[in-house]
Amino acid sequence: MIELLAHLGKNTRSSFSKLGRGTFFLLQCLAGIISVLPRPRLLLNQMYSVGVLSFLIISISGLFVGMVLGLQGFYILSDFGAETTLGVMVATSLVRELGPVVSALLFAGRAGSALTAEIGLMKATEQLSGMEMMAVDPIKRIISPRFLAGFLSMPLLATLFSAIGIIGGQIVGSGLLGVDEGAYWAQMQAKLDFYDDIINGVIKSVVFGFVTSWIALFEGHDAVPTSEGISRATTRTVVNSAFSILGLDFILTALMFGDD
Numbered sequence: 001m002i003e004l005l006a007h008l009g010k011n012t013r014s015s016f017s018k019l020g021r022g023t024f025f026l027l028q029c030l031a032g033i034i035s036v037l038p039r040p041r042l043l044l045n046q047m048y049s050v051g052v053l054s055f056l057i058i059s060i061s062g063l064f065v066g067m068v069l070g071l072q073g074f075y076i077l078s079d080f081g082a083e084t085t086l087g088v089m090v091a092t093s094l095v096r097e098l099g100p101v102v103s104a105l106l107f108a109g110r111a112g113s114a115l116t117a118e119i120g121l122m123k124a125t126e127q128l129s130g131m132e133m134m135a136v137d138p139i140k141r142i143i144s145p146r147f148l149a150g151f152l153s154m155p156l157l158a159t160l161f162s163a164i165g166i167i168g169g170q171i172v173g174s175g176l177l178g179v180d181e182g183a184y185w186a187q188m189q190a191k192l193d194f195y196d197d198i199i200n201g202v203i204k205s206v207v208f209g210f211v212t213s214w215i216a217l218f219e220g221h222d223a224v225p226t227s228e229g230i231s232r233a234t235t236r237t238v239v240n241s242a243f244s245i246l247g248l249d250f251i252l253t254a255l256m257f258g259d260d
Helices: 002-036 040-050 052-078 083-124 127-133 138-176 181-191 194-221 227-257
Strands: none
Touching: 002 138, 002 194, 040 052, 040 083, 040 138, 052 083, 052 138, 083 127, 083 138, 083 181, 083 194, 083 227, 127 138, 138 181, 138 194, 194 227
């Protein structure tokens, strides 16, 4: 019993210690963003790495998610004679929920894991320590540009995911199932609300980008500088990011639509 309590106390203390290190790390990242703004090339390079290179998986996934929504939504709506509202169902599902969440999960799996492995490898090979010896702050030079790039790229990727998904739903609905194309777009434009649907979806993607970038960079910076330590840090990035995204999605959805 005493050993169990001691183990529980040790894990609790370790968790709070890591939370404190992560918070201090986040404050350093935010403070270092100011030094990134005069160097746009650093930011653009990282946006290409975490954003542009993630576009392929985001676009393909968005297309197929939209096609599946169009296919299943048609058969559900046809039972009620409401096939013309297929565009509303597909667009609302993507913009409100699936676009931000699925793109964030894909972003964590592709870009987040890559950031963790990159920073962890730089720590293992003592590149970060070497920069400190040369009076170059690695937070400002390495971490903050990647953090800002991930924060800015995530909303753009989520928007593209939703837009391509809506097109995928239209391809299936109009091209394969015979839904009138004009009704698909007209119903969607009439029923989709700019603030309740689009803006709330953008807010979700911004929050997910912030948290995912923070977790990925912190896990890489805090990793044990060995091959096993980096692999474990990469795994923790994907797992912790997924839990954080899903948990925050529930909280944000409750705050945004709880009074409806």
